[in-house]
Amino acid sequence: MKRTSRDIRTANRYEVLRQIIAASPTSRQELAAATGLSLATVATLVGELLDLRMITEVGFEDSAGGRPRGLVAVNASGGALIGVDIAETYVHVELFDLGLNILARADEDVRPGESRPEQVVGHVVAAVGSVVAQAGIEGARVLGVGVSVPGQVDRATGISEYAPNWDWHDVPLLDLLTEYIAYPLYLDNPLRACAVAELWFGAARGRGNAVVVNLGTGVGAGLVLGGGLHRGVSNSAGEWGHTTIVLDGRPCRCGNHGCVETYVGAPGIMLNLQERSPDSALLHPEDQTATVAALARGMAEHDPVAVEVVRDTARYLGAGIADLVNVFNPEVVVLSSWVAAALGEPLVAEVREAVARHALPRPMAATEIVLSPIPSDPACLGAATFALEGALQSVSQRSPKRPAAARSRTARPS
Numbered sequence: 385m386k387r388t389s390r391d392i393r394t395a396n397r398y399e400v401l402r403q404i405i406a407a408s409p410t411s412r413q414e415l416a417a418a419t420g421l422s423l424a425t426v427a428t429l430v431g432e433l434l435d436l437r438m439i440t441e442v443g444f445e446d447s448a449g450g451r452p453r454g455l456v457a458v459n460a461s462g463g464a465l466i467g468v469d470i471a472e473t474y475v476h477v478e479l480f481d482l483g484l485n486i487l488a489r490a491d492e493d494v495r496p497g498e499s500r501p502e503q504v505v506g507h508v509v510a511a512v513g514s515v516v517a518q519a520g521i522e523g524a525r526v527l528g529v530g531v532s533v534p535g536q537v538d539r540a541t542g543i544s545e546y547a548p549n550w551d552w553h554d555v556p557l558l559d560l561l562t563e564y565i566a567y568p569l570y571l572d573n574p575l576r577a578c579a580v581a582e583l584w585f586g587a588a589r590g591r592g593n594a595v596v597v598n599l600g601t602g603v604g605a606g607l608v609l610g611g612g613l614h615r616g617v618s619n620s621a622g623e624w625g626h627t628t629i630v631l632d633g634r635p636c637r638c639g640n641h642g643c644v645e646t647y648v649g650a651p652g653i654m655l656n657l658q659e660r661s662p663d664s665a666l667l668h669p670e671d672q673t674a675t676v677a678a679l680a681r682g683m684a685e686h687d688p689v690a691v692e693v694v695r696d697t698a699r700y701l702g703a704g705i706a707d708l709v710n711v712f713n714p715e716v717v718v719l720s721s722w723v724a725a726a727l728g729e730p731l732v733a734e735v736r737e738a739v740a741r742h743a744l745p746r747p748m749a750a751t752e753i754v755l756s757p758i759p760s761d762p763a764c765l766g767a768a769t770f771a772l773e774g775a776l777q778s779v780s781q782r783s784p785k786r787p788a789a790a791r792s793r794t795a796r797p798s
Contacts, residue, residue: 408457467764472601488518530767577766579606702738
């Protein structure tokens with residue numbers, strides 16, 4: 385789709401603000417160097433962001449033999465952003481200031497059998513209300529709510545087109561949320577959200593090409609190509625969890641057999657454990673989180689069953705990641721989401737060995753494989769950046785203030 389001059393201006397404004405958030409305080413000259421934009425363009429965009437009260441002037445720094453350079457920094461109190469991470473077993477919500485510092489958190493458990501859209505919406509509404517109350521902010525300060533939901537989504541219409549683990553088809557999720565939440569809403573999925581979080585603050589920062597592997601109940605890969613997020617023609621890029629790793633293997637909820645997800649997602653890991661040791665005390669049949677946590681403790685205590693199950697999982701995961709390394713030739717592969725965080729460095733070490741056995745030597749030599757360094761929920765952080773992007777697109781040029789009650793769920797951030 386052809387980008388308009390407004391799209392390009394929004395993208396440039398977003399990139400300048402991203403650099404200011406990452407490196408406050410900073411000068412216009414440093415921003416021009418970091419973004420590749422002309423100094424005149426940067427000066428104009430900085431003026432717009434100052435008018436929007438998203439940034440502020442903070443003094444001067446000496447330059448080599450010239451006039452002192454004016455410094456700008458993010459105005460953290462200039463607004464608030466909310467990120468929502470909807471997962472198969474929980475809803476986690478975080479409220480951020482404009483510097484993307486967390487001000488409040490809330491969690492809601494999604495129990496088995498509670499996956500109907502109206503039930504999930506109820507959890508989101510409760511958690512969003514909780515973080516706003518905890519932070520004690522006025523609703524007018526909330527610039528937007530980014531919502532990350534598993535599966536394939538249409539960002540333009542706010543529809544969850546397909547969520548295989550819940551058997552959702554064409555659920556008008558943002559329409560349902562808009563009935564209860566007055567803030568602007570922006571929808572995407574955790575593959576994109578986690579990739580953006582790594583690009584802004586994590587292991588992909590400063591990298592042109594990266595793959596962010598999400599390991600949770602579901603599995604997928606967020607792609608950073610050429611320094612930007614890769615979405616694909618229908619916003620469906622990264623469904624690597626539904627590529628075949630074992631012909632005629634385990635049945636997957638997507639209808640296929642032998643998908644990566646069925647061997648390395650949390651339910652697949654439980655099956656790996658059950659097949660190796662059906663009566664293991666590590667297995668909590670109805671509780672993914674407890675089983676993964678038990679495996680993590682077992683690894684730390686050198687429990688032989690835990691060690692073998694994690695090794696089995698890493699063997700499948702390594703073969704799948706080797707395909708990503710061979711196809712995309714990334715600088716870094718980041719293991720993210722709650723399963724990766726729980727199993728930690730022991731899983732990463734096993735995965736590195738497994739990938740090295742399957743990937744071609746040349747791309748493998750150029751690729752780091754690391755655990756996500758983001759200490760909070762990366763999907764919430766990434767979702768909040770989508771809300772920030774949407775807020776920047778929805779404001780009119782050099783508008784001093786954005787109407788708080790505007791509903792921008794159909795806006796398409798560039």
